[in-house]
Amino acid sequence: MIEFLGNYLHAVYVYLSNIILNTNLYEKIILVLPYLLFDFPLAAGIVLVLSLKVLFGLFERERREWTPPVSALITAYNEREAVKNSIESMLEQNYRGYLQVIVIVDGAKQNKETYEVARRYEGNYGNKEVLVIPKWERGGRASSLNLGLNFVKGEITLALDGDTSYDRDMIKNAVSHFSDEKLVALSGNLRIRNWNKTLVTKFQAIEYAISIYMAKQFLDALGLINNISGAFGIFKTDFLKGLGGWDAGTAEDLDLTLRLKKYRSLYPDIKLGFAHDAIGLTDGPETWRGILKQRKRWDGDLVYLYFKKHTWVLNPKIVGWKEALYTYYLVLVQNFAVPVFMILYYIKLFLRFSFIEVMAILTFIYLIYAFHTLFLMLFFVIFISERKRWDVKLLPYTLLYPVYGLILRFNALYAYIDEAFFDAHRRSSYVPPWVARKSKF
Numbered sequence: 001m002i003e004f005l006g007n008y009l010h011a012v013y014v015y016l017s018n019i020i021l022n023t024n025l026y027e028k029i030i031l032v033l034p035y036l037l038f039d040f041p042l043a044a045g046i047v048l049v050l051s052l053k054v055l056f057g058l059f060e061r062e063r064r065e066w067t068p069p070v071s072a073l074i075t076a077y078n079e080r081e082a083v084k085n086s087i088e089s090m091l092e093q094n095y096r097g098y099l100q101v102i103v104i105v106d107g108a109k110q111n112k113e114t115y116e117v118a119r120r121y122e123g124n125y126g127n128k129e130v131l132v133i134p135k136w137e138r139g140g141r142a143s144s145l146n147l148g149l150n151f152v153k154g155e156i157t158l159a160l161d162g163d164t165s166y167d168r169d170m171i172k173n174a175v176s177h178f179s180d181e182k183l184v185a186l187s188g189n190l191r192i193r194n195w196n197k198t199l200v201t202k203f204q205a206i207e208y209a210i211s212i213y214m215a216k217q218f219l220d221a222l223g224l225i226n227n228i229s230g231a232f233g234i235f236k237t238d239f240l241k242g243l244g245g246w247d248a249g250t251a252e253d254l255d256l257t258l259r260l261k262k263y264r265s266l267y268p269d270i271k272l273g274f275a276h277d278a279i280g281l282t283d284g285p286e287t288w289r290g291i292l293k294q295r296k297r298w299d300g301d302l303v304y305l306y307f308k309k310h311t312w313v314l315n316p317k318i319v320g321w322k323e324a325l326y327t328y329y330l331v332l333v334q335n336f337a338v339p340v341f342m343i344l345y346y347i348k349l350f351l352r353f354s355f356i357e358v359m360a361i362l363t364f365i366y367l368i369y370a371f372h373t374l375f376l377m378l379f380f381v382i383f384i385s386e387r388k389r390w391d392v393k394l395l396p397y398t399l400l401y402p403v404y405g406l407i408l409r410f411n412a413l414y415a416y417i418d419e420a421f422f423d424a425h426r427r428s429s430y431v432p433p434w435v436a437r438k439s440k441f
Contacts, residue, residue: 031361033345034338035368038329043376046210046218054383059221061183061273063176067097070171071154071237074103075144076162080113082283087121089165091128095172101130103162104148107138114162140431141230142246149245157240158188159253161231164282165193174234174278184239185260186275187225188232189213193281195390200291202397203404204284206373209380209391213276220274224326228257228272232280239270250428251301258310265318279386292411297428299335299412300419306331307420339413342406369402 052058072090076083083103090101101121108115118132131151135144145159156175160166170188177186190212195205219225228235230253243259246252257272264270285291306313306327316324349358377391377398385391418424 032365032368034342035365035372038334038338039369039372042215042218043372046214046376047379049218049221050214050379050384053217053221059217061177062179064179066175066179067095068155068175069098069100069153070095070156070158070175071100071102071152072158072160072171073145073148073152074101074160074162075106075141075148076103076111076114076118077106077138077141078111078114079117079162080111081117083114083117083162084121085165086160086162087118087130089168089170091121091125091130092168093128093166093171094168095127095175097127097175098154099128099171100153101128102148102151103130103132104144105132105134106141106144107136108134109136110138138432140248140252142248142252142431145252146245149241152237155237157235157237159230159233159235160280161282164190164231164280166232166281167279170278170280174275177234177273177275177278178236180271180273182269183271183273184236185228185257186234186273186278187216187228188234188278188280189216189274189276190229190232190280190282191387192284194283194286195394198286199397199400200288200404201284201286202394203401204291205390206377206394206398206401207404208284209385209394210373210376214376214380214384216274217276220276222322223271224323225272225274226257226326226330227254228260229253231282232278234275234278248431250297250425250430251305254301254305255309258305258313261319261323262310262312265320288407292407295408295411296415296418296424297430299415300424302331302335303416303419304423304425335412336416339409342409343413366402369405370399373398373401373405 049059053060074083074086074090076086079086087101087103090099093099103118103121105111105115105118115132115134121130122132123130133148133151135147149157156178158171158174166188174186174188177183190208192201192205192208194201196202216225230251233253233256243256243263247255247259249255260270260272264272285294312318313327314324319327349361353361374395377395381388381391381395415424
């Protein structure tokens with residue numbers, strides 16, 4: 001073992017020296033092509049945009065003190081006692097306007113505990129009102145939201161998850177973004193509440209900091225918000241009702257976002273945005289099995305929606321060239337081409353080099369990704385984070401993060417294949433089987 005470790009470290013030293021001093025530019029580029037294709041340009045864009053925002057306040061919307069009536073739809077299924085976190089965080093909001101909290105319990109017959117916990121909070125609390133609606137037979141999240149939408153009184157509607165809690169200034173901050181009258185929907189800012197539970201939740205906390213907190217601010221500045229979060233969506237009520245609410249089936253959040261973009265082809269002035277200062281806290285899966293199952297559903301839904309249900313989203317005549325090019329880049333390059341390239345590249349390495357040499361090469365690639373993540377998280381902690389005491393503790397784990405990223409990329413590739421050839425969305429536990437079977441696509 002000691003001899004192998006010595007040979008490995010020597011191979012790393014020799015290989016790194018060779019890469020830096022002797023290899024030609026073409027070989028160096030091929031070695032880090034996946035990084036150059038996606039991670040580097042995105043990281044550079046994020047840092048540039050957020051630096052301009054931090055230094056000069058650019059891309060910040062005008063705000064006004066505005067307190068319209070707000071309705072919060074909280075969908076609950078099997079949260080049990082945990083549903084109280086979401087309800088209590090609504091009652092603790094420092095919002096001065098009227099707040100209607102509507103809790104829809106899906107499958108209340110089977111989930112009596114969740115229903116009974118929610119019922120404890122029903123009633124009036126000054127300018128706040130809690131209404132609990134039991135949906136006795138389970139129909140899925142979309143049907144719960146649509147049922148709740150019938151009872152909405154507010155000008156602004158929030159679609160929230162029953163296991164997610166929210167900072168006390170969330171509604172005040174979210175509503176203030178609607179000073180821009182062209183804005184019709186916002187994605188809220190999500191963090192991992194149980195970040196300190198396991199290694200997997202620490203990785204998710206890093207991922208959310210980079211891919212939501214930072215990346216969505218970058219996409220917002222470019223007018224390219226890719227998804228209004230299902231756990232935390234904020235909408236103008238009239239617009240949401242005019243759109244017909246949510247469509248049945250899986251991935252109702254991305255489905256609604258794509259329909260909003262199609263509507264924008266008729267009314268190009270409407271905007272989708274990101275409320276970086278409206279923060280929600282959600283529990284991420286704590287095991288590898290849990291995270292892989294969750295992401296398989298999420299990634300498979302991309303294929304289902306982009307290539308089966310909403311193929312028009314790839315048509316620049318409908319969504320515009322900027323949106324179409326970003327979609328090509330996001331779906332075809334990042335999510336499909338990069339994992340395929342990596343598999344072929346690894347096969348080539350093992351056919352061409354010895355095991356020790358392959359390990360040395362992979363160490364070089366690993367270090368690039370590790371320091372890339374460390375740099376982004378340092379930037380986040382210093383300039384962006386509102387919970388620096390949390391986030392500074394995540395910095396050491398950035399050096400392990402590439403393992404998590406690689407596993408998720410290959411898991412995504414498996415999800416794409418399963419959905420493309422075997423209609424995985426019809427087997428999803430996210431919606432009842434009878435709902436999935438009735439889906440047209």
